[in-house]
Amino acid sequence: MEWLGLYNYWVVVALMMIGFYIVIAQDNLIKKLVGLNIFQTSVFVFFISLAYLEGGTAPIALEGVTQYSNPLPHVLILTAIVVGVALTAMGLALVVRVQEAYGTIEEDEIHQQDDLH
Amino acid sequence: MTFLVVVGIAIVRVRNLLAVTMLTGIYSLLVAMLFVLLDAVDVALTEAAVGAGLLVILMLATISLTTRKEKVHATRQSLMALVVVTITGAALVYATLDMPRFGDPEAPAHVHLSPRFTQESPTEIGIPNMVTSVLASYRGMDTLGEAVVIFAAAVGVLLVLGTGTVRRRRDPEGEKSGEASEQS
The missing domain is CATH 4.10.810 (Virus Scaffolding Protein; Chain A)
Structure with missing residues (x-):
């Protein structure tokens, strides 16, 4: 049952590849941002999995508890979540502008319009 | 965790952007639940509030300003993309074989900084929640x-x-x- 210890990482890889696939294969810009978001979340899950400690508890000091999961990755991911949503907001704002300028948010149609000019 | 992958694949397949938005919300809530299971309560709170709340609102606003339907187009580069993704994924899975096992107390992440934070920060900073003291002080x-x-x-x-x-x-x-x- 040795391989079960790697299951978390494999799910992370699967999620990361789903996000990667959406970003490179889909033409819709909103869908691309969703893919970026999935990619990002997979990295979060990876960090939190690293921080987990068998037999530990959440990192809040309690009497009689000596094993805690590592608080440092939690802090980093807390920051990363907020930064990630700020970036997504920025990206969605750009999508709105693209819609106003081109009348579409499909990447292939945008390229077609660019080639015409 | 397997359910996360199922929702992810659903997001790839669904063409209606409104449905994609809802699936993103579900996905964020699932991730938040997973964080609770992995003892990361502060992160779970943030993910639930930001991912399932704020992000969905932002996406709904964008969809109302743009379009709700994704256009179906010829899948010309999809095969190429699938090949690239599969190769990258295989390389990453191969890399995980060297990783410390899940929850292993001997993993490098638990040996160096973690004992310092978990044992001394409650007395040094004076608050029991170590995530808060690391975030705001260290x-x-x-x-x-x-x-x-x-x-x-x-x-x-x-x-x-x-x-x-x-x-x-x-x-x-x-x-x-x-x-x-x-x-x-």
Whole structure:
């Protein structure tokens, strides 16, 4: 049952590849941002999995508890979540502008319009 | 965790962007639940509030300003993309074989900084929640940087969308863009 210890990482890889696939294969810009978001979340899950400690508890000091999961990755991911949503907001704002300028948010149609000019 | 992958695949397949938004919310809640199981309660709170709440609102605002349907197009580059993704995924899975096992107390992550934070921060900083003390004290500069990034993003969104009054418009839907910048 040795391989079960790697299951978390494999799910992370699967999620990361789903996000990667959406970003490179889909033409819709909103869908691309969703893919970026999935990619990002997979990295979060990876960090939190690293921080987990068998037999530990959440990192809040309690009497009689000596094993805690590592608080440092939690802090980093807390920051990363907020930064990630700020970036997504920025990206969605750009999508709105693209819609106003081109009348579409499909990447292939945008390229077609660019080639015409 | 397997359910996460199922929702992810559903997001790839579904063409209706409104449904994609809902699936994103479900996905974020699932991730938050997973974080609770992995003893990361603070992160779970943030993910549930930001991912399932704020992000869905932002995406709904964008969809109302743009379009709800994704166009179906010829899948010319999909096969190529699938090959690239499969190769990258295989390389990453191969790399995980060297990783420490899940929850292993001997993993490098638990040997160096973690004991310092878990054993001394409650007495040094004086609050029991170690995540808060690391966030606000030991890594306070990171948090300042985070605030700068949020400020920059807010300024950027406002600059990109404008206030909705000065800009020339090509279609009447542009009138709503003021709302989106407020919600950001």
